[in-house]
Amino acid sequence: MKILVPVKRVLDYNVKARVKSDQSGVDLANVKMAMNPFCEIAVEEAVRLKEKGLAEEIVAVSVGPTPAQETIRTALAMGADRGLLIQTDADPEPLAVAKMLKAVVEAEGPSLVIMGKQAIDGDNNAVGQMLAALLDWPQATFASKVELSAGSVRVTREVDGGLQTLELDLPAVVTADLRLNEPRYASLPNIMKAKKKTIDIKSPDDFGGLAVAHLTVKKVTEPPKRTAGVKVETAAELVSKLKTEAGVI
Amino acid sequence: MAFDAETRSQLLETIRRFVSERLRPIEAQVAEADAIPDEILDEMKALGLYGLSIPEAYGGLDLAMEDECLVAMELGRTSPAFRSAFGTNVGIGSQGLVMFGTEAQKARWLPRIATGEIVTSFALTEAEAGSDSAAVQTRARREGDVYVLDGAKRYITNANRAGLFTVMARTNPDAKGAAGVSAFLVPSDLPGLSIGKPEKKMGQQGAHICDVIFDGVRVPAENRLGAEGEGFKVAMQVLDRGRLHISAVCVGVAERLIADAVAYASERRQFGAAIASFQLIQAMIADSKTEALAARALTLETARQRDAGASVTLEASAAKLFASEMVGRVADRVVQIFGGAGYIADYGVERLYRDVRIFRIYEGTSQVQQLIVARETLKRGG
Ligand SMILES: Cc1cc2nc3c(=O)[nH]c(=O)nc-3n(C[C@H](O)[C@H](O)[C@H](O)COP(=O)(O)OP(=O)(O)OC[C@H]3O[C@@H](n4cnc5c(N)ncnc54)[C@H](O)[C@@H]3O)c2cc1C
Numbered sequence: 001m002k003i004l005v006p007v008k009r010v011l012d013y014n015v016k017a018r019v020k021s022d023q024s025g026v027d028l029a030n031v032k033m034a035m036n037p038f039c040e041i042a043v044e045e046a047v048r049l050k051e052k053g054l055a056e057e058i059v060a061v062s063v064g065p066t067p068a069q070e071t072i073r074t075a076l077a078m079g080a081d082r083g084l085l086i087q088t089d090a091d092p093e094p095l096a097v098a099k100m101l102k103a104v105v106e107a108e109g110p111s112l113v114i115m116g117k118q119a120i121d122g123d124n125n126a127v128g129q130m131l132a133a134l135l136d137w138p139q140a141t142f143a144s145k146v147e148l149s150a151g152s153v154r155v156t157r158e159v160d161g162g163l164q165t166l167e168l169d170l171p172a173v174v175t176a177d178l179r180l181n182e183p184r185y186a187s188l189p190n191i192m193k194a195k196k197k198t199i200d201i202k203s204p205d206d207f208g209g210l211a212v213a214h215l216t217v218k219k220v221t222e223p224p225k226r227t228a229g230v231k232v233e234t235a236a237e238l239v240s241k242l243k244t245e246a247g248v249i
Numbered sequence: 250m251a252f253d254a255e256t257r258s259q260l261l262e263t264i265r266r267f268v269s270e271r272l273r274p275i276e277a278q279v280a281e282a283d284a285i286p287d288e289i290l291d292e293m294k295a296l297g298l299y300g301l302s303i304p305e306a307y308g309g310l311d312l313a314m315e316d317e318c319l320v321a322m323e324l325g326r327t328s329p330a331f332r333s334a335f336g337t338n339v340g341i342g343s344q345g346l347v348m349f350g351t352e353a354q355k356a357r358w359l360p361r362i363a364t365g366e367i368v369t370s371f372a373l374t375e376a377e378a379g380s381d382s383a384a385v386q387t388r389a390r391r392e393g394d395v396y397v398l399d400g401a402k403r404y405i406t407n408a409n410r411a412g413l414f415t416v417m418a419r420t421n422p423d424a425k426g427a428a429g430v431s432a433f434l435v436p437s438d439l440p441g442l443s444i445g446k447p448e449k450k451m452g453q454q455g456a457h458i459c460d461v462i463f464d465g466v467r468v469p470a471e472n473r474l475g476a477e478g479e480g481f482k483v484a485m486q487v488l489d490r491g492r493l494h495i496s497a498v499c500v501g502v503a504e505r506l507i508a509d510a511v512a513y514a515s516e517r518r519q520f521g522a523a524i525a526s527f528q529l530i531q532a533m534i535a536d537s538k539t540e541a542l543a544a545r546a547l548t549l550e551t552a553r554q555r556d557a558g559a560s561v562t563l564e565a566s567a568a569k570l571f572a573s574e575m576v577g578r579v580a581d582r583v584v585q586i587f588g589g590a591g592y593i594a595d596y597g598v599e600r601l602y603r604d605v606r607i608f609r610i611y612e613g614t615s616q617v618q619q620l621i622v623a624r625e626t627l628k629r630g631g
Contacts, residue, residue, distance in 0.1 A: 070255060077259065185267050188297035188310055191259050192252070 001170075002057045003046045004110035005080060006101055007039040009064050009071040010121040023219045026121070035071045037183075038116025040078075041176040044183040045146055046114050047079035054148045055112075057081050061104050063097050065089050069199055076194035077186035083199035084108075086207060094122075096211040098130035103207035105135060110171065112153065117142055117175040128175035138168040142177040257316060264323045267296060272327040279455040280600055283447075285334055293331075293365065299338040300363030304347065307359035314490070314552040318497035322545070325501015329604050332498060333456035337407045338362050340491040341612070342369025345415045345432055345483045349475040354434060358413060367412035372402040372435075372461050373484050380617050382417075383427040383481055387463060389418035394470045396420070396433065398441075398463040404611075408444050408459040411437050415487075416463075417480045427481035432474040441466040452603030489562055491612050492569035493555065496548040499572035499608050503541040503579040506601055510534060510583045513590070524586070533582040541579060544572040563625035570618035573608035580605050 011017055011026065012034040020027045035043075049055045060075035061084040062068045072083035086100055105113065118125035132139030140155035144163070147154040157164045158177050168174075186194070204210045232238045242249045252260070271292060279285050293299065301317055303309025312320065317339070324332045337343070343362050346354060346369075361367040378384040387400025398418055405414075414435045421429035435442065445460030475483050511534065514525035524530050551564040580602040584591035591598045609615045 070259065073255065073259060185263055185292070185296055186259075187295055188260055188263065189300070189308075190297075191256060191263065192310065195252075195256055 001055050001112065002059065002108065002110040003049065003055045004105060004108055004113045005039070005042050005046050005058060005060050005075065006097075006113070006115045006127070007043065007060050007062050007071055007075050008036045008116070008119045008121075009033050009062065009068040010036045010119050013037055013120055019220050019222050023221060025217060025220050033067065033071075035074050036116050036119045036121075038118060038120070038176055038178070039071075040074075040116075040183040041178070041180050042114045042116050043075045043078050043080060044181045045143075045176060047184075048181065049146070049148055050079065059084060059108055059110065061086070061101070063088060063092060063100055063204075069201075072199050073194055074186060076197045076199075077191040078184060079190070080197075082197060085199055085201050086204055087201055088204050088210065090204075090210060092204075092210055093213055093215045094124045094126035095130055096213065098127050098134055099211050100204060100207040101127070101131050102134045105131070107207075112148070112170060113137075113173045114146070115173070115175055117177055128173055132173040135171075135173070137172050139173040139175070140166045140168055141175040143174050144177050144179045146174060146180065252316065257319070260316075261319055261323055263296070264320055265326075267292070268323060268327050272331050276328045276597060276600070277594075279328060279330060281454075283454040283457075285331065285455045289331075290334060290365075293335055297363075299335045299365030299368075301335075301339045302347070303338075303343060303359050303363040304355075307355060307363055309359070309363040313556045314493060315549060315556055318493055318548055318552045321494050321497035322501035322504070325498045325503075326505040328453070328455065328600070329498060329502060330453040330455035333406060333453060335365060336494075337371060337411075338365065338367075338369050340494050341371035341487050342407070342411070342413070342415060344487045344490055345371070345474050346434065348486055349432070349479070349483050350434075354472070354474070358434065362413070368407050368410045369413045369415065370405050370407045370411035370461075371484075371487065372405045372408070372414045372416045374403050374405070375401065376403050380614055382484065383430065385417050385419055385430055387416070387418040388422065389420045389431060389433060389468070391420070391470070392467075395467045396470060396473065398433070398435065398466040398468055400463050402461040402463075404448065404458045405461050406456065406458050406611075408461050409447055409457050413437065414461065415474065415483075416461075417484050418463075420477050420480075424478070428478055430480035430484075431477045432480035432483040433468050434472040434474055435463075435466065435468050439466050439468065451606055452600065453607060488612055489565055490555075492565040492618075493548060493552050493561075495608060495612055496544065496565075496568040496572035497552075499576040499605070500541060500545045500548055502601060502605055503537065503544065503572075503576045506576075506579050506583045506598070507534065507537050507541060509598060510537070510586045513596075514586055517588075530586055533586055537579040537582050540575045544568070544575045547571060563622055563629070566613070566618040566621040566625070569613065570615055570622065573605075574615060576605045577609060 012032040015032050018027045046058045050058055058080040059082050060072050060080040062072050063086045069085055076083055115128050140157055142158045143155045144158045145156035152167055152169050153172055154167050155174055300309035301312050305311045362369055373382050375385055389396040389398050416433045416435045417430050419429050420431040441464040443462045447457040447459050514530055515523050517524045547568045551561050551568050555561045583598055584602050587598050590596045
């Protein structure tokens with residue numbers, strides 16, 4: 001069976017995001033970029049399924065600018081077999097990405113799509129759900145456990161206050177949450193081997209084109225600066241402040 | 250093998266991340282326990298670190314010297330004890346075999362050295378043969394199709410974990426000095442081979458050195474590396490290459506120390522200002538940065554020349570001399586910038602200060618490097 005893993009290139013999670021002076025977005029000039037951490041978890045899960053002999057081929061796909069090839073290359077070094085870049089310098093909104101991914105799914109015919117639950121840049125948490133709807137496939141979001149069998153997949157989801165276990169008929173879309181796994185470091189020999197794997201470069205037009213945008217970003221602001229704390233002299237004072245000022249006890 | 254810029258940056262990025270996420274958080278713990286957790290050693294193996302310099306045909310990465318140096322610089326950003334765990338497989342423990350081994354010897358050992366299944370050690374130094382390493386007294390007597398080894402080696406890195414030793418021993422007692430020495434591949438499980446207790450060291454806790462004792466160890470003749478009498482040549486060529494690797498580690502540790510100093514000096518306030526704003530502190534930062542840049546440039550330039558096929562005995566010794574002395578000066582200044590905190594274990598700087606002291610001593614002391622640089626410069630006429 002084939003697994004499709006969409007991956008996104010985003011600001012490295014270790015880098016402190018800075019807002020552009022005109023507040024039009026986050027400044028990405030000369031900052032370190034990396035694979036979205038939730039996408040990394042999705043790749044890891046796909047690779048584990050392949051290592052267990054439950055999948056034959058993993059295709060990593062990204063929609064993004066030319067350097068997104070490096071992100072795909074990382075997925076290849078982790079164990080994906082083949083890459084596909086839908087190259088665009090536009091920053092397409094979730095629905096546009098989902099529509100192109102739908103066309104990719106139709107061309108590639110995977111039985112399972114595993115992707116991050118959201119990208120840490122836009123925090124939209126939308127593409128997986130939209131893709132499932134467009135394909136009319138079952139979906140299981142926020143997965144913390146994935147068990148694959150012949151015609152179905154059992155997914156444990158992290159929901160408020162507990163866990164929910166779903167059984168989905170394949171083909172299906174699964175989105176990965178933080179605790180699904182701990183992604184491996186691509187080994188150095190595998191980084192070298194990934195050089196020899198292919199990445200097809202396509203344009204949005206090969207997959208139905210960029211859909212008309214419905215969203216515009218009006219303004220991005222930094223979170224408010226935290227004010228300095230206060231020092232207390234005694235435990236008793238701390239308790240009294242927690243009661244009277246903070247009102248937490 | 251040389252790579253394109255993208256693969257190189259991916260490789261270095263992976264190591265940088267491994268160092269900052271997995272190794273740096275446990276530096277103090279490793280120093281305290283004098284042991285690297287097995288789980289971390291397994292991760293290093295899985296990453297491929299044990300095979301950095303092993304030819305691709307035997308499962309290694311076959312890094313060009315320049316790339317190996319860049320990798321060593323990244324690994325220098327944490328306790329050097331971590332690097333020591335696989336350092337012998339990359340350098341002195343494996344390179345004799347890579348350079349002088351027969352096809353059969355390589356096929357037998359290198360694949361397991363590349364994966365880290367076998368740890369290798371390099372056994373040259375003896376109680377009476379340190380800087381004067383050609384004076385080795387460990388004997389190897391030929392008896393039919395075996396050599397019988399008797400003697401003792403001292404301060405051998407990773408001896409307590411090694412599965413295979415490259416041992417320099419005297420095959421011809423009549424030939425004094427280098428001419429009578431041969432190199433052997435000696436598996437650690439041969440009868441008569443025993444390992445001493447790990448020494449208590451000044452720094453780099455978690456990395457171990459021990460005596461290796463040979464008491465009538467019967468080594469198959471097919472395990473001789475190179476011809477009889479070539480042992481010293483093997484040892485010197487191995488060390489030549491190792492010097493660049495050590496230089497790169499020195500650069501990495503210096504860069505780490507400078508970053509620590511900048512962070513501390515920017516936070517620490519005295520006389521109403523961050524101490525980083527005082528020019529006397531800035532002078533220490535400027536001198537450290539300048540010297541670290543110079544060592545980086547010398548190391549990488551020499552590595553590129555070596556990759557291009559040039560003989561770099563002089564330059565590699567000069568790099569090792571300069572880089573190891575440089576990191577000593579940098580560590581000293583960084584302790585000074587930290588003030589009292591520089592002397593306190595919790596801040597980690599005093600640990601690195603002790604850790605880097607060895608770089609001026611092993612794989613040839615600074616004096617030995619001076620002798621080599623002078624000898625080669627005199628030979629070249631300038
Ligand atoms: C942590 C550690 C790890 C080591 N790992 C290994 C290993 O894996 N394998 C191995 O074989 N060895 C190893 N060694 C040994 C190391 O290489 C030697 O300690 C080193 O070469 C110096 O030899 P020595 O200790 O006998 O000092 P000596 O040679 O006795 O030197 C003492 C002093 O005299 C100076 N000196 C000596 N000769 C001259 C001269 N002609 N002119 C001017 N000055 C001179 C030296 O520079 C030094 O300052 C290790 C040592 C340590 C401490």
